[in-house]
Amino acid sequence: MESVDRPSSVAGKVMAILEAFAPGGVRLTLTEVCRRAGLPLATGHRLVGELTGGGFLERLPDGSYRVGMRLWRIGAQASAATALRELALPHMEDLYEVTHENVQLAVLSEHKALYLERLRGPRSVPIVTRVAAELPLHATGVGRVLLAYAPEAFVDEVLAEGLSPHTPHTTTDPARLRACLAEVRRTGYAVTNEEMTLGSCSVAAPVRDAGGEVLAALSLVTRRQGADLRRLVPAVLGAARALSHDVATHGGSTEWKDLA
């Protein structure tokens, strides 16, 4: 993500530097950090040095930088993402044990599905998700669920951005996508067939807070298709319901508000 605005305050510059690493799996040279953050080299050099000294970034032997353990630890300790992930993990493990398929948990993040957790077994189908990755809403099972229960205005915004094809099977027609979303609301789950990746299908179900608001989606991603795929629906619905129950018990809707 290229930064367009040049941050003016020092705190803004620090955030812009850290944001430079958000696209993931990233090691950046000082020059790349400054370019992404929209900072002059001298300013970037000084701030990157301070962040490295504090363990927020780390400098690798080849001179490039990546996110440091301190930053990971602060994020992993305290965010709402971690709280939901901690509640979800036992249910995700149960679902994995029953199915031996990829199990995923995602929330809305702007116009994307942000993956909070993923369990993946040695025999599961290879998938494109990584923890903290973002994938399109219209082409993924979790995204379809999150979109189905989002406000109408939000759906309009996503449709206005255009529905990019990821495989020949991706739903790119707005009217057809709206029909799919209505079907999700009617049945309570989403099924996608090779819309994100060829050979991968998914079943996804909503996770709700105490007030019934959908705040996350849980899914299986598998090679199975057709009737064999649909046999997974009860397991996904059961795990999503069990997690919803835990969410409702472990804090009111205010706790999770920012995730919904």
Added chain:
Amino acid sequence: MESVDRPSSVAGKVMAILEAFAPGGVRLTLTEVCRRAGLPLATGHRLVGELTGGGFLERLPDGSYRVGMRLWRIGAQASAATALRELALPHMEDLYEVTHENVQLAVLSEHKALYLERLRGPRSVPIVTRVAAELPLHATGVGRVLLAYAPEAFVDEVLAEGLSPHTPHTTTDPARLRACLAEVRRTGYAVTNEEMTLGSCSVAAPVRDAGGEVLAALSLVTRRQGADLRRLVPAVLGAARALSHDVATHGGSTEWKDLA
């Protein structure tokens, strides 16, 4: 953790504010943030406002703050912790499936064991670990392994801090701990019996990089004891070896240097 030094630069102040949330599970009022960060209220108010605007912190309906999704995402995307965790998860899942016990992955963080990941099943023994939590080296299985392969000077430092008792069974005698560490090096694994928590025992083994350096420890935590506990040793050793192989394949020792 109370901050003693008052940070002087703005970047230092931003890091001090974020560090205020490191102890975990934390929601803080503005006053608490400023006290922990060693900042005057006016400065803290301005910077916390900026960090909240950028999604690095979030303000809850009761006016308190916690770490925001942006910070979680940056940390989860790019750090060495995440890279190791991604490699480890399939092996941890295998170990969980075979044993149905708690499975944990930890690295050294100053004089503590920092937990990068934990799998915990519905039937596992309750444990005190959380992801990103830090526990004492001398009283945990993973800590015993990390300590056993650390430089002698590091062991001296840890012993100089004193060995706090967590249960009546904690090894608090330095000579006895040194004997335990020698035993770990001789056998290649550590066994602890209710030294951190009554009713919980552990088996832990080292994860090595391509150069043979120990960079992490993998463990099972269980109710089992004695011969029944020792029956878990081959599974832990096998998983740690398989993970070490993956680590060696997926990047040289420079990749993981900061974790060791």
